[in-house]
Amino acid sequence: TMQPLKVTVVGTGYVGLGTAIMLAYLGHQVTGLDVDQSKVDMLAGGELPIYEPGLDQLLRDSKDRLRWTTDYTTAIPDADVIFICVGTPPNADGSPNLRFVAEAARSIAQNLNGKVQVVVNKSTVPVGTGDWVARIIEDNAREYSSGRYLVVSNPEFLREGTALYDSLYPDRIVLGSDSSLGIERMRLLYAPLLDQSFEAPAYVPRPSNYERPELVATALSSAEMIKYAANAFLALKISFANEIAGLCERVGADISEVTQGIGHDKRIGHRFLNAGAGWGGSCFGKDTSALISTGSEYGYSMPILEAAIAVNQRQRSLIINKLQQHLHRLKGKRVAVLGMAFKPNTDDLRDAPAHDTIQRLTALGATVVAHDPIAMPRARREWQHLSYTEAESVRAAVRGADAVIIATEWDEYRELDWNALLVDMRGRLIIDTRNIITTQPDRCTLEQIGKRSGVGVPHLPDADVLAEEHPVTIATGAQA
Ligand code: UDX
Numbered sequence: 001t002m003q004p005l006k007v008t009v010v011g012t013g014y015v016g017l018g019t020a021i022m023l024a025y026l027g028h029q030v031t032g033l034d035v036d037q038s039k040v041d042m043l044a045g046g047e048l049p050i051y052e053p054g055l056d057q058l059l060r061d062s063k064d065r066l067r068w069t070t071d072y073t074t075a076i077p078d079a080d081v082i083f084i085c086v087g088t089p090p091n092a093d094g095s096p097n098l099r100f101v102a103e104a105a106r107s108i109a110q111n112l113n114g115k116v117q118v119v120v121n122k123s124t125v126p127v128g129t130g131d132w133v134a135r136i137i138e139d140n141a142r143e144y145s146s147g148r149y150l151v152v153s154n155p156e157f158l159r160e161g162t163a164l165y166d167s168l169y170p171d172r173i174v175l176g177s178d179s180s181l182g183i184e185r186m187r188l189l190y191a192p193l194l195d196q197s198f199e200a201p202a203y204v205p206r207p208s209n210y211e212r213p214e215l216v217a218t219a220l221s222s223a224e225m226i227k228y229a230a231n232a233f234l235a236l237k238i239s240f241a242n243e244i245a246g247l248c249e250r251v252g253a254d255i256s257e258v259t260q261g262i263g264h265d266k267r268i269g270h271r272f273l274n275a276g277a278g279w280g281g282s283c284f285g286k287d288t289s290a291l292i293s294t295g296s297e298y299g300y301s302m303p304i305l306e307a308a309i310a311v312n313q314r315q316r317s318l319i320i321n322k323l324q325q326h327l328h329r330l331k332g333k334r335v336a337v338l339g340m341a342f343k344p345n346t347d348d349l350r351d352a353p354a355h356d357t358i359q360r361l362t363a364l365g366a367t368v369v370a371h372d373p374i375a376m377p378r379a380r381r382e383w384q385h386l387s388y389t390e391a392e393s394v395r396a397a398v399r400g401a402d403a404v405i406i407a408t409e410w411d412e413y414r415e416l417d418w419n420a421l422l423v424d425m426r427g428r429l430i431i432d433t434r435n436i437i438t439t440q441p442d443r444c445t446l447e448q449i450g451k452r453s454g455v456g457v458p459h460l461p462d463a464d465v466l467a468e469e470h471p472v473t474i475a476t477g478a479q480a
Contacts, residue, residue, distance in 0.1 A: 002027050008079040010104045016085030022167045024062035026192045032068045033075045043068040051347045054164045076111035085122045094289030105133045109140035118185045120152045130220040152182040155227030161345030168200040172214040176223020183217050231287040237272045238279045239308040242315045245275035245450025255450025275450040277353035277433040278315035280342035285351045316356045322447045331365030336401040339408025340372035347375040354407040371397040402427035409434035
């Protein structure tokens with residue numbers, strides 16, 4: 001019962017590309033539009049401007065239903081559904097810059113055909129932006145007027161690195177609109193995914209306990225809020241784990257055991273409680289700040305989110321503190337940084353903990369040699385302001401190093417033979433900020449996050465002393 005729709009996706013960044021290719025795979029006729037001619041040329045030539053596992057294959061499998069253009073006049077009039085997936089880079093105060101959203105909305109409006117066309121916000125935009133986009137459309141539409149019902153908010157929850165899996169087997173599809181017409185059109189669009197028998201291609205394995213996604217239809221502003229609230233909650237889960245991890249180190253407990261233990265409570269759950277270098281990436285920092293800045297517009301403070309951000313910042317300094325604890329002055333020390341991407345399976349460097357680590361190390365006079373299995377070419381372009389040298393292998397990175405910092409938990413770093421690598425190092429210090437080393441290498445100092453460290457258990461008086469100081473009196477009838 002698949003009904004192919006004509007879809008235009010404006011913005012071929014990370015979210016736009018994923019959306020366009022996925023919808024074409026589902027059987028829709030998709031036009032990807034970007035104002036950047038070089039991106040369009042690249043895509044038309046079958047090449048992707050970003051790295052995402054499996055996306056190149058999905059692009060090949062869907063290319064008959066995909067075209068790429070810079071031209072609004074041909075991309076908009078025929079489209080049943082138009083996605084806005086342009087970037088919303090942060091302003092200096094943390095609020096998202098909506099310039100590109102406004103430009104896209106204006107260009108879309110000028111080319112609408114006067115029939116029912118649904119404009120979908122997929123960019124992460126502050127609550128209220130849907131209404132604002134509807135107004136821009138009404139003000140600029142030549143053919144069409146009176147249509148706030150056209151605007152739907154359809155937030156994206158995919159993670160980089162598992163984007164295909166997340167968009168083909170989502171937990172939920174959130175659709176926010178103030179009219180049922182927009183929702184119904186979107187239900188048609190996603191119909192294949194909502195079918196229990198849906199099978200993605202073999203290179204995106206179906207989860208064993210697959211249940212079809214929940215379709216959550218809400219008011220426009222609720223859908224906008226759901227996106228922020230989801231990311232903020234995930235960010236604070238991580239900061240919570242990191243805060244408890246710090247206390248674990250001090251009292252001699254092990255954060256992995258602790259989160260394992262609390263996670264069995266289904267109300268808490270095991271996921272997203274890994275302590276480590278703190279969160280990074282393009283979303284959590286931006287979205288938590290945006291939520292706080294929306295709050296402040298209304299004179300409303302958000303102390304929980306502010307604390308989550310503060311804990312995340314502290315977590316990054318902690319890595320340097322751990323180095324200093326062992327190496328003391330870092331001036332003249334050689335430090336290998338393994339992993340530059342903000343997380344594995346992506347070359348995305350935005351807000352990566354490794355960035356701050358390299359910056360602080362060099363500010364303190366250390367020499368940095370960095371390695372990443374995928375992100376080094378991108379770092380060459382985007383991290384020109386940092387001073388470090390690239391190593392073509394882990395072995396080359398650690399050679400002669402006083403210490404090594406594992407900053408990203410790439411699989412290839414999990415399998416390293418540390419006893420062999422340590423031989424080439426000058427020092428024998430490993431700071432494993434992702435807790436991926438499971439067996440202590442010989443004669444080396446291994447610092448992890450939230451694990452028993454040299455600090456040890458705080459002194460507790462022994463039981464006899466305790467009994468003397470605080471004798472337990474058993475209340476009897478006579479004494480009472
Ligand atoms: C995130 C959300 O997961 C996604 O739903 C949203 O749409 C966009 O933002 P992404 O930024 O791709 O996705 O990365 P994610 O895998 O969620 O990781 C975010 C950061 O948190 C990474 O820096 C990661 O290392 C860190 N993290 C994650 C932890 O430190 N501990 C954890 O337990 C989980």
